[in-house]
Amino acid sequence: MTLQTNYQRLQDNLAYLKLKQCMLHLDETIELANTQSLSHIEWLLKLSDYEVDIKRQNVINHMVKISNFPHLKTLADFEFSFQPQINEMQIKDLASLGFMEQAENIVFLGSSGVGKTHLATSLGIESSRNRRSTYFIKCHDLIQNRKSAKDEGRLETRLKHYARYQLLIIDEIGYLPLQHDERVANAIVDRLLHHAHVISITGDSYRLRNHMQQKE
Known part of the structure; x- marks a missing residue:
């Protein structure tokens, strides 16, 4: 009892x-x-x-x-065989997050649909899984948020908000025309490429392939 x-x-x-x-x-x-x-x-x-x-x-x-990812696609979901020019070992090495310790940037270059967002999101998910503060945002939304904050007198607060993340992923940064003079534009590019891993993807579009498969 x-x-x-x-x-x-x-x-x-x-x-x-x-x-x-x-x-x-x-x-x-x-x-x-x-x-x-x-x-x-x-x-x-x-x-x-x-x-x-x-x-x-x-x-x-x-x-x-809370990281605002557009989808939950990991590196395990990425078809490296469809983009053979990508160095798979390099991407997996980046997934170890050593670039964050070295305060390095990663820049994915390529046309629409080749997997840039997937790869960036995959690294972001890995960062979140390692309990690193991470946030994903499209360049257009970032610019609009900055503009709204400036109009409301909250620009410094908004910039501090983004700066507090250990990893900030800015998507579609080259798809929108930025209204800066050449000197400012060059400064932005120089800052992005400083201490950066630049990965150029010149393969075919996943979205185009999937679209053609659906039509068959």
Whole structure:
């Protein structure tokens, strides 16, 4: 009777502390402790690992969600065989995020539909999964947000907002005409290319291929 009471008290305590994973895995952990003769520390560590793992995964999922990615395509989804001129090992090396430690830029160059956004998003997802603050935004939206902030007298605050991210992904930066003089335009390009990995993609369009396949 006492054992059952203590067991129920333990369940109640776990519920009160909102340790749902500990509650779900309590019985199997107790059985494992008995069959493998685990010490008190070992089985408590095993039980707490379930809770820690799910909380870590929830943090990762939250960071991915708030990063504003247009889709959740990873490097595993990228068809390197369709773009053989891309150095797959180089991209996977960039996914280790060493470029962030070195404060380096990555610039993907190429026509529409060749996979630039996919690759950039994949690196961004990897950054978020490593709990690095990451944000994805289209160049047009960035310019409009900057303009609105300037009109409202909040430009400095808005710039600080973007500057706080460890990784800022700006998509379609070359698709819109920027109304700057040549000197300013050259300065922007120079800043982007400074300490940058420039990856040029000259292959065919995924979107065109998919469109043609749908028509067949």
